[in-house]
Amino acid sequence: MRAVVFTEPGPASVLEIVDRDLPPAGPGEVRVRIVLSAVNPTDTGTRSGRGVPDGIAPPRVPNQDGAGVVDAVGDGVTGLEPGDHVWVWDAAYGRADGTAQEYVVLPRRQVVQMNKEVPFAVGAAVGIPALTAHRCLTVAADGPSRLTPDALKGRTVLVAGGAGAVGNAAIQLAKWAGATVLTTVSSKEKADLATAAGADAVINYRHEDVVARVRELSKTGPQIIVEVNVDNLRQDLTLVAPGGNIAIYVGGEVSIPAFQAAFKNVSLDFVLTYTTADEEKDGAVAAVAEAVDSGAFRVGEEAGLPILRFPLERVAAAHEAVERNVVGKVVVEVQQP
Template sequence: MRAITYARSGDPSVLELGERPVAEPGDAEVRVRVVVSGVNPTDWKSRTGSYGGGPEEATVPNHDGAGVIDAVGAGVDGLSVGDRVWITLAGDGRPASGTAQEFTVVPAGRVFPLPANADFELGASTGIPAITAHRALTVGDGGATRLRPGALSGRTILVAGGAGAVGNAAIQLARWAGATVISTVSRESKATLATAAGAHHVVEYTKADAADAIRGIAPDGVDLVVEVAAGANAELDLAVLRPRGTISIYANDGGAPFELDVRRNMGLNTRYQFVLLYTVGWDRITAAAEDINHAIEDEAYRVGEQAGLPLHRYQLEDTAAAHAAVENNAVGKVLITVAAT
């Protein structure tokens, strides 16, 4: 089969197209014929060695994907050959199992049914962004731990960076769950995307009156912030957070130092929750996947320009260019077509 691998850390040029044998699934594993592979920032950061160390063996990149189950190992329940599925964290601890290849073998717990009304591009776009957003939305003090229509009714959610993949997912899921959604963006073109995703209000955080604009919408403060740039947005977040509000941090884009103002945070009784899927626990990931699938079935979770997340499509042999696009902050979702449907 055709597969992309890298044997050393580096820029996108270390990614090479070659042939690998098709592996057989073991106990509690399934083999998936990959149709579309999704690229996330964690994929290129792993490739560059940003998390420390280099690959100890040839590594297939990309954690997210969608396709069709091709073979099932012993002890697998609820999944069958021919099922359409989406995958997440495919390569976590399994260097040979990334989705940038024609077939991948993964533990059955990393595979979820793809709803009948969803195509493979939606499936490949779902995993890490949507589950991260789900976790960020369900950690508020006294708030919902699962998402469904009405679960966030009466809550006001601020989504920083609403034009990004996680921000887009957070907007869609929060709106589906009944929240009032405010999003911050850097410029007007991104405001259009956040609005398409479903944000009720969009504020340009680069403007001096951003905090006043948010307070004008939520005079008592926002209940929860989904934060992509913890350091850069620390002051704004505290200026608009209500007492006992929550700030969910899943990234620190821009790399600005993140410093806590102890007195102000104590006064607000602020709750901070850091979010990283690698250690969040598979029970939470599975619960999130169930909720996200319900949102997809309700046609409340979508991708594409009409949903505020433009798609950038590449072929498997162009995986290096796909990684470069994500590394260079392409606005939207980068997908790799691996096989014809």
């Protein structure tokens, strides 16, 4: 089988396609024939040597997320059989083998069945973005631990960066859960995408006063803020409702105006989907799977998340596109469905 490998950290040019033996599915494992492999910023970070540390040294096959078809199941595996359509998560975290290869073997827990009418692009696009978004939307102590329809009914959510992959997922999942969703973007094109994702109101922070607009749109302020930029923290503390929560899912350095936060009894959480507790991750996977199968999570320009496709032979270009912060979801076409 063909597999993308890097033997040392570096630029996208370190990626090469090699031939490997077909891996067997051991007890409790599932072998998936990968159709689409998604590229996330943490995938390019791992390849470059600046990613999330997981103790695994090269050679490695990159990419955490993907979608495909069950090819074989090992002893003890239940609930899946060859031919099932599936999406996978965290394939390359703590392991040397990600989804940028024709077949990947994973523990049963990391292989999620999806309805056969769901496009593979949807399955490839969930993973890190949707699981991150789910945790951001449920990390508050007074909120639901798992999203379901109406779980956030009556709440207002502010999503910073609504045209990004996590922002798009947060908008779609929050709307599915019944929230009123506000979002910020930096351009008219991104505003169109955030609107397509389902946001109730879109604020272009380059041309509008975000604080004034949010106060106009929400009497109390948002109960939940999903934040992509730590530099926005002071603004978030001004906007967030008393007792609200701010969930930050990116790195960076930040000083916290503690009295301002304390005065409102605000909780501040930092989110990394890789290291969430098993119970939290399982709840997120179950909720996202339900949203996917119900048609509540969509992809494509009409859903605010353009799909940018690259053949396997151009996997380096796919990684470079993510490093350029291209708008949309980058996927690698590994095999035909």
